[in-house]
Amino acid sequence: MSMGYGNNISRQVRNGIAKVSPTWTRLLATGTTPMPGRQWIEIQARGTTAIAIGYSNKGSDGLFAEPSYNAHSAKIIPTNAFKGEPLGDSVMMWGRAVNKVTSAAGGCKVIVTEYS
Numbered sequence: 001m002s003m004g005y006g007n008n009i010s011r012q013v014r015n016g017i018a019k020v021s022p023t024w025t026r027l028l029a030t031g032t033t034p035m036p037g038r039q040w041i042e043i044q045a046r047g048t049t050a051i052a053i054g055y056s057n058k059g060s061d062g063l064f065a066e067p068s069y070n071a072h073s074a075k076i077i078p079t080n081a082f083k084g085e086p087l088g089d090s091v092m093m094w095g096r097a098v099n100k101v102t103s104a105a106g107g108c109k110v111i112v113t114e115y116s
Contacts, residue, residue, distance in 0.1 A: 011116060012035070012116045013113060013114070013115050014029040014030060014035045014113070015111070015113045015114075016028070016029035016111075017110070017111060018095065018109070019107060019109060019110075020045075020051060020095045020108050020110050021096075021097055021106065021107040022096060022098075022099075022106065023096065024054060024094045024095070025094065025096065026093075026094060026095075027043055027053075027092075027093040027094060027095045027110055027112050028112060028114070029113060029114050034087075034089040034092065035089065035114040035115075036089055037089060038089040038114045038116050039086060039087075039088060039115060039116055040084065040085070040115040040116075041087045041093055041113070041114050042082060042085075042115075043082070043093070043095070043112050043113075044081070044083070044111045045078075045079050045095075045108050045109075046079070046108060046109045046111065047079060047105055047107075047108035047109060048079060048100070048102070048105050049097045050076050050077060050079055051077045051095045051096065051097060051098065051108065052074040052076055052077075052096040052098050053075040053076075053083070053093060053095060054069065054094040054096065055067065055091055055093060056092045056094065057090060057092075058090045058092070066094065067094055074096070076098060079108070095110055
């Protein structure tokens with residue numbers, strides 16, 4: 001996003017689908033690494049499950065470790081809700097499908113949009 005003269009607008013955007021299972025899954029529009037220069041990410045979970053959100057910082061080896069905590073200590077985003085966060089490309093957002101009382105699904109789709 002352009003930061004000149006207080007003009008915080010996106011110069012590039014990347015949109016895609018992340019298929020999230022009951023285990024931690026990277027929430028990225030495409031690939032296995034965040035969009036270079038990313039400054040904002042927005043997600044929307046689709047389906048009948050909610051999604052737990054976790055985070056990890058890029059390690060000294062340049063890799064992102066999967067969160068070591070479970071879904072009970074993570075933020076839970078309900079189905080079809082939008083979640084936007086100002087995350088740079090050195091932070092990975094992870095998702096994990098969480099079945100609700102009426103759901104027996106084994107995962108969900110998450111629409112991911114990354115902005116730089």
